[in-house]
Amino acid sequence: MKRWLPYGCIALLAVVPFAPVPLYYLHLAILILIMGLICTGWSLMGKFGLVSLGHGGFMGIAVYPMALLWNHYGLTPWLGAPIGVGLAVLLGVLIGYPAFRFRVVGHYFALITLALGEVVRLSIIAARELTGGSLGMTPLRVQPITDVSWYAVQFTDKRYFYVIALVAWLGGLWAWRLVNRSMARSALEAISEDEVAAASVGIHVTSQKLRITLLSAAMTGLGAIMLGQYNQYLNPNSLSGISISLEIVFASIVGGMYTMLGPTIGALITIVFRESLRAYFGATLTGMAETIYGLLLILFIIFMPRGLWGFVVARFAHPTGDTSRLEVAATR
Amino acid sequence: MLLVDSVSKSFGGFLAVNQVSFEVKQGEILGLIGPNGSGKSTLFNLISGTYKPTGGTVRFEQRDITNLPPDRICHLGIARTFQIPRPFKKLSLLENVVLSAYFGDDALRSEAEARRRAEQALETVGLPTDAGVSVQSLGAAGLKKLELARALSTQPRLLLADESLGGLDHQEMEQAADMLHRIRSDLGITIVWVEHIMGVLMKVVDRVLVLDYGEKIAEGLPQAVATDPKVIEVYLGDQIALA
Ligand SMILES: Nc1ncnc2c1ncn2[C@@H]1O[C@H](COP(=O)(O)OP(=O)(O)O)[C@@H](O)[C@H]1O
Ligand SMILES: [Mg+2]
Numbered sequence: 001m002k003r004w005l006p007y008g009c010i011a012l013l014a015v016v017p018f019a020p021v022p023l024y025y026l027h028l029a030i031l032i033l034i035m036g037l038i039c040t041g042w043s044l045m046g047k048f049g050l051v052s053l054g055h056g057g058f059m060g061i062a063v064y065p066m067a068l069l070w071n072h073y074g075l076t077p078w079l080g081a082p083i084g085v086g087l088a089v090l091l092g093v094l095i096g097y098p099a100f101r102f103r104v105v106g107h108y109f110a111l112i113t114l115a116l117g118e119v120v121r122l123s124i125i126a127a128r129e130l131t132g133g134s135l136g137m138t139p140l141r142v143q144p145i146t147d148v149s150w151y152a153v154q155f156t157d158k159r160y161f162y163v164i165a166l167v168a169w170l171g172g173l174w175a176w177r178l179v180n181r182s183m184a185r186s187a188l189e190a191i192s193e194d195e196v197a198a199a200s201v202g203i204h205v206t207s208q209k210l211r212i213t214l215l216s217a218a219m220t221g222l223g224a225i226m227l228g229q230y231n232q233y234l235n236p237n238s239l240s241g242i243s244i245s246l247e248i249v250f251a252s253i254v255g256g257m258y259t260m261l262g263p264t265i266g267a268l269i270t271i272v273f274r275e276s277l278r279a280y281f282g283a284t285l286t287g288m289a290e291t292i293y294g295l296l297l298i299l300f301i302i303f304m305p306r307g308l309w310g311f312v313v314a315r316f317a318h319p320t321g322d323t324s325r326l327e328v329a330a331t332r
Numbered sequence: 333m334l335l336v337d338s339v340s341k342s343f344g345g346f347l348a349v350n351q352v353s354f355e356v357k358q359g360e361i362l363g364l365i366g367p368n369g370s371g372k373s374t375l376f377n378l379i380s381g382t383y384k385p386t387g388g389t390v391r392f393e394q395r396d397i398t399n400l401p402p403d404r405i406c407h408l409g410i411a412r413t414f415q416i417p418r419p420f421k422k423l424s425l426l427e428n429v430v431l432s433a434y435f436g437d438d439a440l441r442s443e444a445e446a447r448r449r450a451e452q453a454l455e456t457v458g459l460p461t462d463a464g465v466s467v468q469s470l471g472a473a474g475l476k477k478l479e480l481a482r483a484l485s486t487q488p489r490l491l492l493a494d495e496s497l498g499g500l501d502h503q504e505m506e507q508a509a510d511m512l513h514r515i516r517s518d519l520g521i522t523i524v525w526v527e528h529i530m531g532v533l534m535k536v537v538d539r540v541l542v543l544d545y546g547e548k549i550a551e552g553l554p555q556a557v558a559t560d561p562k563v564i565e566v567y568l569g570d571q572i573a574l575a
Contacts, residue, residue: 202407
């Protein structure tokens with residue numbers, strides 16, 4: 001019974017778009033799945049103490065090249081996407097290798113990554129001839145115009161994107177599971193606690209950290225590519241920079257970065273929250289969401305450090321509150 | 333087997349280890365003693381690659397390992413324990429040792445084999461091998477044993493044991509000394525054993541090396557060293573109990 005539960009849920013998620021679901025909800029679901037993938041990628045680092053405040057950098061560097069290659073050379077996103085993901089991974093090496101090699105850890109690592117997100121955003125804005133700067137850019141419509149173009153990955157029907165996003169998100173969860181069941185997980189836990197002791201038993205600290213960073217960068221880049229392709233609109237402020245970087249952090253912490261579904265639950269909460277704020281306050285109270293995010297983040301870090309989902313899982317698995325097992329349960 | 337050649341380490345002008353040279357012979361237990369702060373742990377950190385020496389060279393089995401990183405040195409066959417135990421608290425006891433067995437041998441690709449080696453190491457030191465035991469449940473003696481088990485699981489040929497007796501009561505000390513002896517005789521592992529207190533150590537080791545203020549002041553058989561005037565002066569005579 002319990003074994004089949006995940007498959008049942010996946011089957012249910014797969015048929016959702018074929019039920020009469022209002023388009024707006026389908027739209028939200030797509031955004032949640034994509035942000036869920038990105039936050040899952042972020043948490044793969046975050047849960048091992050590699051707190052990045054610059055994942056927006058991996059987003060921007062992945063999605064813009066893909067869109068530019070399409071607009072200028074007509075290169076299909078099926079090729080543009082791997083190039084974009086490759087560039088995100090390359091950026092991961094560029095920032096990760098020196099940082100890990102020279103033992104930049106904790107707050108200092110967070111600060112370096114903070115700069116990373118902004119550098120990418122400012123670069124995109126600076127290249128406004130090409131990227132449209134702060135005004136953003138639109139991928140060209142495929143010619144001749146059709147409703148379904150697999151070549152251009154442009155669909156008027158949202159259900160196509162839903163299925164693509166669902167597959168990518170499941171791929172992200174699968175990556176999470178692979179990591180969790182590998183020796184790399186133990187190694188990264190050990191490294192997050194004590195790098196000197198980890199190295200003394202033969203663990204190559206730099207390469208372990210680098211590998212998880214590259215996986216995280218790739219997942220984030222892929223998520224960004226899907227966001228840009230789905231929205232058919234790219235904006236440096238929403239696909240790079242501090243704002244989106246912090247949103248990823250916020251969602252992951254609120255949902256719970258130590259559990260497989262936590263980051264996705266966090267993405268769901270943030271997206272639903274952002275949408276309802278917009279519905280109630282309209283555009284009059286810009287900055288309201290960020291303020292409330294900040295406040296909630298502090299409250300969560302103090303009172304629910306394992307996030308909402310981490311809390312639920314721990315309670316559900318061990319209602320008696322045996323904390324030592326609780327920790328373990330929440331990690332798996 | 334190990335050749336330490338006028339190795340020095342200074343921390344911002346302070347010489348913690350000053351041109352120390354010695355050799356460790358295959359199959360022996362070498363005792364390394366000296367008062368607190370005499371540079372024993374620092375010397376271990378230099379051999380195991382945790383610190384880079386400011387001078388001198390370290391050779392292990394004919395190979396220059398002076399500037400190799402700690403993970404490489406571990407793969408070459410030198411394992412070390414930490415004076416103050418550094419367990420990975422987020423991992424279970426068994427996971428701590430499986431991890432070390434798996435990564436400690438760079439040719440090893442099998443988790444099953446890592447587990448087998450881990451269980452063997454845990455049995456050698458007398459710790460439980462079941463998966464559920466947490467590190468938090470271990471006391472001071474248990475944590476010392478975990479340090480040893482982790483080191484042994486990497487299949488070393490040379491073991492650097494740093495103050496395995498610190499914080500133990502007399503009976504635990506005897507047991508620990510006995511264990512090191514067994515590790516040498518049963519597993520054929522060469523040992524350098526650091527201790528601040530001389531008592532139990534002197535009965536087990538083949539040779540002794542004495543450090544004071546980062547310098548080697550004596551080296552030789554336990555009997556000879558214990559009666560060396562320089563050593564007696566350092567220890568104020570009172571701690572040298574061979575009985
Ligand atoms: N990382 C370090 N930074 C500065 N000083 C150190 C460091 N490690 C050790 N020392 C100093 O070096 C000296 C030798 O220390 P240590 O090797 O730990 O002595 P022992 O193990 O013999 O008690 C001490 O004075 C200690 O304060
Ligand atoms: Mg010491």
